[in-house]
Amino acid sequence: MASKRGLGKKVLEHELVPEHRLLTIEEAIDVLRRLGAQPWHLPRISVNDPVARVLGAKPGDIIEIKRRSHTGGEALYYRIVVAYQKGVK
């Protein structure tokens, strides 16, 4: 979607889009171990999500997001990339 509209990497530069980063396998395993969670316990993000497309994420990858938070300053979020998601074609 993103590339079709010619947005390209610009998606990531938008002020409302927080910093996204694709984790390496080692980092991903470390995150899961730290959380004591299985991959399917994480919040999901569709492969078709503009950000996931720009990052070139594949189903099973984990994306780290640095969100700005009212209470906690900066908060780290993790989302797992999935192939299908409700409401997304």
Add this chain to the structure above:
Amino acid sequence: MSMRLMQFRETNVLDSIKFGVLSPQEIRKLARVTVVRGELYEADGTPVAGGLRDPHFGAIEPGERCPVCGNNREECPGHFGKIELARPVLIPHYTDFIYNILQATCRVCGRVRLPDQKIRYYMSIMERLRVRWPQLAKVFSKQITKEAAQETRCPHCGAQQYKITYIKPLFFYEKRPEGDVRLNPIEIRSRLELTGDDLILLGFDVKSGNRPEWMVATVLIVPPLAVRPSITLETGLRAEDDLTHALAEIARQNERVKQFIATNAPETMIEDAWMQLQYIVAAYIDNELPGAYRLTHRRKRNLKTLAQRLKGKEGRLRGNLSGKRVNFSARTVISPDPYISINEVGVPEEIAKTLTKAVRVTPWNLEEIRRYVRNGPYKWPGAVYVYIVDEKGRGRKIDLRFRKDWDKIAEQLKPGDIVERHLINGDIVLFNRQPSLHRMSMMGHIVRVMPGKTFRLNLLVCPPYNADFDGDEMNLHVPRLEEAEAEARGLLLVEKHILTPRYGGPIIGGRQDYVSGAYLMTVKTSYFSKEEVSRLLSISGYEGELPEPAILKPGPYWTGKQLFSLFLPNDFYFEGLSKINAGDLKCSGPECFHDSYIVVKHGRLLEGVLDKKAIAAEEPNNVLHMVALEYGNSEARKLLDSVYRSFIRSLELKGLTMSLADIDLPPEAKKLIAEKVEEYKKQVLGLIEKYRKGALEPIPGRTLEETLEKSIMDVLEKLRQEVQEIAANYLDPFNDVFIMARTGARGSEVNIAQMAAMLGQQAVRGKRIKRGFRKRALPHFKPDDPNPEAWGFVRNGFREGLRPTEMFFHAAAGREGLVDTAVKTSQSGYMQRRLINALQDLYVTYDGTVRDSWGNIVQFKYGEDGVDPMLTYHGKSVDVDRLIEKAKLEEAATRQ
């Protein structure tokens, strides 16, 4: 009791439940009767064999013996019956699934319309998805259905496929070249029969033996009589349950169809009767299907059929499963008692004698319990039931209400027996007021049995319950198990809820009289004689020496600040603004001559009056909050149970009342106000004149008319403010009404100005009152009257009295408020319900993440900062300024 606890021990634990469609074979196996007649009773009143009141449905009358299981009415579980349908019919709520299958499978061979290779590929994805991502599996099967429906030729048998349309509620059409053809239930059923394991792709669980054709009914299950009991009216007439009526309708129609078929009637007649049967069956399952027939009771009331029994607020789920009625509870009117602890609740003796608590007899409480049994069930504190437990642990229940030998039973009591005794002082109970919006709506109180017929509660716990005493009723529940009691004492006790988990501030605390009382006690002008001090301290339960009096001549007098300090922890420190720190009494630091800056050092109130900002409920970072946070809930409770009583007592000593004189304005003030009103009215007329001439500049984004309205509203609002200032300036700031407003006890300067001087512009939906007649709001005015009085401007105050037109406008504006509250409560109530349903089983794990019951992560750190607001200074986990000040004080103390 622990004997009871054993009943709750887990013996068989369910690990999963699977829902499916009841198969025709299963129905036939269950059924003990086949219903073939629509009538219920013969002429002589006996039930029709093969009717819906056939005795084989189970015994329900007293003394009746069930012909199927031989049990009586208590023992017979009830038995199912069946109706063999002459022709199959669709079951309404399954039609969506049927539609999916019809769209996605071949009309000839029944396979999913996708190439073998694709089916295998999708199947492997599906299998994995179903284990870990059930939600995604659903979406995936929807995708597959859509893809398969695109195919116009079956990849397996090559048959031409046609588009299927579904017209709600019960019709399926196939778009063939020769035109649209309706698929009747027989055809649909035979197509569903063709399908095989492919259906897994469409989200159906066919592997465990379920079949899609069961969604088209060939036989209907008829519930036992116990599910649809008939009632005998006092006239001797029998009234049957709605379900029985609906089923009778089905049975009659079914017989009609059967007869048509048997007599070789024309196919159109059969079709019509069949269609009718279809509609009745649909209504039997859901009588509110859009676009379908309604089954009615003599054309008046719609029957309550199966879906109606389950749906909605009074349905089985919300009405009987989510909300149950309970024993060991009481409800009555509440009334205030400022002299019981906030942890207590006053319970009427009558209720204490009705509610009981089961206690096990031990060697240590034997004598105490004997006393209860000797008192019997009618004298408090007594007992109602005794369970004599034998060596084998079996209990024999004795109801003391039907015995006279209470003394004898008391003598026979031995350790191990169980006695249901009355509620006594010191028991803990749960106390609740609806709507239960937060956890503080149900707290643990210690029982205090009292005369009278109402529950008594301390005024300081009104804010968490949002209670007042204009007729409010509250509920009380007695915990039955030791576990429940321990939990109530450890977690639910009122004092553990002084601070709210919402924002960390105190939600329990003074309001109204407590606030004005605290002000009157601690204000600079208040001194108390020895007698008054004794009154204040004794009501607070103070035991100890009197402090040195602040004034020695003309006699010993104490300040309220001295008395308050007696109750603070010795090293308590506090600094903050008072509520009265505003307007002329404003100051920003400890050097405050208006006494509106509170300083407490070493547990002594040195400066500043106590008012709303210091002692009231829902005021974060006040004195109470700091005590609760730094010295614990118990210390805060002691404060609430002691000094807060002296606040209302000092109010009684000093007196606080309101009279007309408090809102009387001197003539010069009235003249000044009249001048102001004239001046501003001229401004309004000027604006209108400007508008008529077309010289008015519109505000960007508004029409000229809107601009005019807005400017008029602004002018009149400015007028109200100026009048308010004049009124405030001419009234004595130390009269009782003003004290209440300034300390935040009740009312505001606006309220005072409205009483003394002028109500100002009344508004409905934020606009002047423009509705009513053509070109005028009331017939008292000329059309298009430019005067503000014609459109809801009220020039008089309550002291002077309103003119009839003004009174009408005021009522109109007042009505809006009432409507708003009514609408707001219903809307926010529904919102709350949805939020609770969505969030109820989220919890904070020990690693700080927020998860649901499957372990799915919702937040990676609770609130993104991992902070419990209940343990913070109004959201801040550390108050640095406070820490520094405290350290300074400590250092100064050690240096001495």
